[in-house]
Amino acid sequence: MSDTGVTRVRLSGIGDEAAPGLDRQIEAVRRLGWDSVELRSVDGVPLADLSDAAFDRVVGGLADAGLGVSCVDSRIGNWARTVVSPFADDLTELDRLAERCDRLGTRCVRIMSYPNSGLPEADWEREVLSRIRRLAARAEDAGLVLVHENCAGWAATDPARMLRLLDAADSPALRLLFDVGNGIAYGYEAYDLLADIAPYVAHVHVKDGTGDTDAQFYSLPGDGNCRVADSLRLLFDRGYCGVVSIEPHINIRPHEGWSDPSGDYVDEFVAYGQRLEKLVSELGPAAGRA
Template structure:
């Protein structure tokens, strides 16, 4: 539990959104992931990998052990982070891999009690821009049609892919696909490594955001240096305030990228991973309590197109 009771993120009167964390940013094993979240007093986990294995690739026995452990711990799964359309699956790659992963995750999300699956929008691989656009939209229509039939919502992250760093393309994708099974995941910290202003992007897409990641960073796209929330130049407090003012009541999930960075194969930080994750979460609670909430202007101005899973 947090050492400062005033920072309890479950006090709905103070904080209208829910705090959670991407578990493998605390450590590869589920024990480390649950330990970190318990210390924070949080009840939401975002699942990406367990023991270095993506959720869709866990064998059935391993997955059932994970699901049982989460249920025993009273831990709610807020989202599953897939590899669908991510940096490792270019637009010319085998589409069947993404469809197969979605089929597996449909069953596993049902067992975990979540309908949210994080996706991206396919990095290019030699196509001209019109062809890249056409193929991305074709695939996203098929994926969202299947997701809708499964009762899932695909959350597109502002990361790798055709629509990853452009609010205009994200809005085009939402309009062209036109499905309730496609919404946006906004990662506050992705603007620095990808070379754009996250806050400026958010002003254009805020009403379509259904899930939020918190990272912060200094440096630039050539050499990003990840920091505690509020210490970098991602404008974490400003972004959270903007979301709050537009009625956001979904989940805010931390992805520190400090002691542990699974995407860079930095996964064995031991106790440092858990302690850094916990410190990060407490810093975020304090930032929200001391900077975001007191300075939010006349919130909310309207409900966002999203909400809790």
């Protein structure tokens, strides 16, 4: 760490990696003493698809627990929606989430950049940039910030393409989400992206593990090959002071329809968060706990 001052970050976690139900998601982050949860699904239903009554219960439950929301994870441009999927689905989801983010008190929405589905490279690029430009403009009007994750899509693994997205959008409503562990499944070293994109990173996911594109074996942060400490150190040295959110992937991956049937995941989620706290403390910055 540089000696210019103490970097302050907030720790959070994607709640449905602890449990499907909101009560257990809340319990997991409260046991860690954290002040926010990252929302992707509740009871197996993506946030945008919850009924109004179910969403009202989410808002009320979080308020009663005194928890904020660090980010909501949309399906916009993700691995299940290719560049030829109906763009109207993404616009509808963004409009729905804009209303819900306002009630949740968050501005941050995770997106990706559309896997290809048979288009020539030039057409794929053209369509992705057009969609991202329109999404960013809509998000800016709604007071949201879209954070593009290095996961699936045209700009998933290439820092030059990530910067091209930002240039094309030309909007403060588009920034980057850096996931430390995504390189395992997609066949690249995530840390190698950071030197180019660090100034534009507005949200961080932490997972760790070993493996390759055929099989991944996830672990506690620091026990795998994803250079978690090196990545966080570089980000902190570049002045990052946003949210660092855990996505363990060890016992449950709701978006993939996979879970270990052996039992309760809240304890494992808490242990994962405690390991991240220790790692962050060793690097120097203080984890924010409002």
